Amino acid sequence: MAIIEVRSLSLSFGHGASASKVLDEVSFEVREGESFGLVGESGSGKTTVLRCLAGQYTHWQGELRIAGQALGRKLERARCKQVQMVFQDPYGSLHPRHTVYTALAEPLRIHGIKEERQRVVAILEKVGLNADFRFRYPHQLSGGQRQRVAIARALILEPSVLLLDEPTSALDVSVQAEILNLLDTLRRRDGLSYLLVAHDLGVVAHLCERMAVMQHGRLLETLSVDELCADQARHPYTRMLMQASRSCGNQPEAQGLAVAAC
């Protein structure tokens, strides 16, 4: 069954002659329990797709469904429990003067959920941080720890879908693998579904079963990671991305994330 359905999603910014079409009839679906990657060059519209699903943009056209339910223009409270987003830059997504405890307890308060302390401690442990981390401020955390807190905040309402926007691209290469492994473990343990934006095909090959490739607001092709690794991409642009990723994988700093590993 599809947990996310995106049908003919189009979106423009601006009006009249200055309007620019950022998404043009984008269609794909993510199956329940699947991790689905969205790749493409910077500016191709990947983040915009996630923002439409998260309810941050509402002037889109087309059809969006989560777990069979059509998304309306309004952000319903129930959707926050079902879908959460994790951003590239955990510095930007955590308030600098709020402790980890405050950041994690806030969604619980908004949704009237009790047993705050137990839940905060449990979610910290789930993302590999001990309970003492709840007293810290974002500047007292490493990049990897901050992203763990951002993941904990996204998971504290127990959503079934995570929208992950380049969740590791702001991190050092050694820490990237740790966070990718954590995301992989969490998904398998809790039966989550992921829609993961990445510009790095290696990240997608590591974490996803299927993927779609975007360019200039259009979706060029959908394929499985097995097909990608077997060099069966049909679209020349996907093949070009694959080539670029392979040659980048030969550089020492990119080792371990290279698509060649697949």
Ligand SMILES: Nc1ncnc2c1ncn2[C@@H]1O[C@H](COP(=O)(O)OP(=O)(O)O)[C@@H](O)[C@H]1O
């Ligand atoms: N709020 C906005 N207003 C105007 N243009 C925007 C806005 N958000 C994104 N865009 C434009 O939409 C295009 C796609 O952006 P984005 O979805 O962020 O791309 P990606 O995540 O693939 O790098 C870019 O050209 C960007 O400049």
Ligand SMILES: [Mg+2]
């Ligand atoms: Mg983006």
